[in-house]
Amino acid sequence: MKIETSVTRLLGIDLPVIQAGMSWVSSGPALPLAVSRAGGLGVIAAGPMYRDDLDQAIDAVRRGTDRPFAVNLPLYRKGADEVLDLLERRRIPILIASQGGPKRYIDRFRRIGTVCLHVVASEGHAAKAVAAGVDGLVVVGGEAGGHPPPDLVSSLVIGRAVARALPGTPMILSGGIADGYGLAAALALGAGAAQLGTRFMLTPEARLHPAYRERVLAAGVADTLLVGRGFGVVRVLRNAFSDAMAKAEIAGVPEEPRRAMFERASLKAAAFEGDIDAGKIEAGQSAGLVSEILPAAEVVRRIVEEYAAATVAMPRLTTAPSPMDLENAG
Ligand SMILES: Cc1cc2nc3c(=O)[nH]c(=O)nc-3n(C[C@H](O)[C@H](O)[C@H](O)COP(=O)(O)O)c2cc1C
Incomplete structure (x- = not known):
């Protein structure tokens, strides 16, 4: 099964379904491996990981599949430069960097053929990242779990704004997308894929208490x-x-x-510790759209099924028949 877009071509994946990098939740191999195997893009969240653990997680994903996967790195994390060294040494196929500027990594990763995606939440940052040479963007709207953009512009608006401003740039839309209907909406706005965070938290593969x-x-x-x-x-x-x-x-x-x-x-x-009273339970508005825990591969399969249902159900544009049509019809 394939849905081909600018993003699937860029990343070498079959389906425009990206599992969001989520600290703790995808800071290990299980969830990324399951999503990449299912034809989407699995993303290891390097944010809270020790370098040795990250190294091992990369190995485990590579042992489990020859399909592409990505590593997400928030550039503000302690020791980000050492993590960049490790990722360069391991020649990871795709880097998704967030919370910082692309100049810090772009040249060295492009040189080794790593596809570089940058997470942005405004038209200004999107334009700057593209000017710096990134291959594509992850655009996050205000519905998102974790750190939404400070101005809280919704995915519907920021997605369309970035698609209009940078029409040739492969764009992944994120925030508030939980199923194939959301994927259809993202592609309609001009994105080439959807990134889902909260949806993939509700899988047995997620590292979550x-x-x-x-x-x-x-x-x-x-x-x-x-x-x-x-x-x-x-x-x-x-x-x-x-x-x-x-x-x-x-x-x-x-x-x-x-x-x-x-x-x-x-x-x-x-x-990690399960302290759901005093801890931060980060989640997006789309938590309200998810009602069951399913294996990640099944989530991907259902997204495709829903995408097909959503696109088939779209009303076609109809016009009244012209006199010529009526004549031709006999
Ligand atoms: C628990 C949690 C942890 C997250 N950790 C990260 C992270 O480490 N790096 C990052 O770039 N984004 C992080 N995010 C944001 C996600 O990558 C993604 O943009 C967001 O979940 C999309 O919105 P959704 O949850 O509505 O799908 C996190 C989100 C959640 C819910």
Whole structure:
């Protein structure tokens, strides 16, 4: 099964389905391997990984498939340059960099043939990344889990804006997409693929504490909250931590104590240790669109099936028959 687009051609994959790099959740080989094997693009999230673990995860994915995979690297992480050295040495097929500028890595990775994708959340950053020489963009809209763009422009709007501004650039749209209907919408806007984060959290392959998974499963579309305004907004599910943050913001608590509260809570505590009261339960609005836990390969298969259903169901443009048509019809 194939759906061919500018992005599938660029990346050498069969389906325009990208599993989002998610710290902890895809910081190991299982989820990326399952998605790449199924014909999409699996992404190892290097953010919180020790270099040895990352090295081993790359090996494990390579042992499991000869299909392409990617590594996501937030450039602000401690030791990012050493991780870049490792990724260059391992000649990874695809790099997806976020939270920083492409100049830091672009020349050396293009030289070795690595496809370089850059995560952006505005037209300005998109244009700068393309001018710096990236091969394609991951454009993130305000619905996204984790770190959405500070201006919260929705995927529907930012996706279309970037497609209009940079028409020849392969673009992957991310944020709020949970199924094949969302994929059809992304391709209609001009993207060449969709990237799904929250959807792939609800798979057995995701490295996620069961308590976290259950909370995402139970969430509705309106159950996320934005916290950390002024120093790095994250979209999280409501819990004791996010409610306390929201209260502090409304009460006008000064930035420093709010920041301390924000930094005391972590994604690791929720995702790895299962502390779903005090930790950050990062998830997108699309948590409300997901109602079952399925193997990642089955998620990919269903996305394709839904994409087919969505595109077939689109109303065709019809016009009233002209006198000539009627005459020809006899
Ligand atoms: C738990 C979690 C962890 C994330 N970690 C990262 C990360 O390490 N690097 C990154 O570039 N984006 C990260 N993101 C953002 C995702 O890559 C993606 O843009 C987002 O999940 C898309 O929105 P969706 O969840 O609505 O599909 C994370 C998102 C979540 C939910």
